[in-house]
């Protein structure tokens with residue numbers, strides 16, 4: 318390895334290790350330039366070229382919603398109500414299906430907690446809530462593309478010393494006309510994923526995982 322490669326490698330390993338889910342943010346507002354650079358990182362993530370096909374319109378978009386803005390005030394109840402509706406549907410389905418009840422227990426608990434606290438963590442709890450949108454294509458791999466996009470954004474936010482929280486319920490908002498009106502993207506044509514970004518309120522330890530050797534098979 319050259320000295321530069323070694324240095325790059327060490328920096329990348331450190332950032333990967335420091336990437337954590339941040340769930341509490343300070344009031345301090347990151348500069349817009351930082352948000353631009355995080356979006357730049359998201360744009361450089363891979364995309365499913367053959368699924369998207371040729372399109373005149375760029376297939377990846379971002380919507381930045383500031384805490385306290387009129388758009389945020391409108392979004393908070395929209396997203397909360399979606400979670401409440403989702404919880405209700407799941408409860409009804411689980412009441413009739415023991416396997417689903419067992420499988421979905423953790424997720425149902427999470428939805429119940431959100432219902433109890435009366436808000437969706439990440440929507441209005443950080444200085445920025447960012448929605449990333451990927452145009453729907455065939456096969457429908459938009460959520461996979463958005464995951465790559467989010468991971469690049471997450472690593473960039475980590476490198477900038479910012480906290481990052483995935484807000485995965487954002488995916489369910491793709492069919493919500495009120496939400497789509499706020500994003501300005503045509504209803505039904507886009508898939509969504511979201512994240513909250515701000516300065517972390519507490520220092521998180523680097524992530525703890527098993528060693529690669531523990532979880533890897535190398536068949537001959």
Ligand SMILES: Cc1cc2nc3c(=O)[nH]c(=O)nc-3n(C[C@H](O)[C@H](O)[C@H](O)COP(=O)(O)O)c2cc1C
Pocket residue numbers: 336337338339340438482483484485486524
């Ligand atoms: C598909 C997916 C969805 C997630 N959704 C949320 C979410 O909505 N809210 C949240 O706080 N964390 C969410 N997370 C974060 C995970 O809970 C977190 O990555 C995991 O607990 C490991 O912690 P770490 O990120 O600090 O290493 C999600 C992660 C993934 C991969």
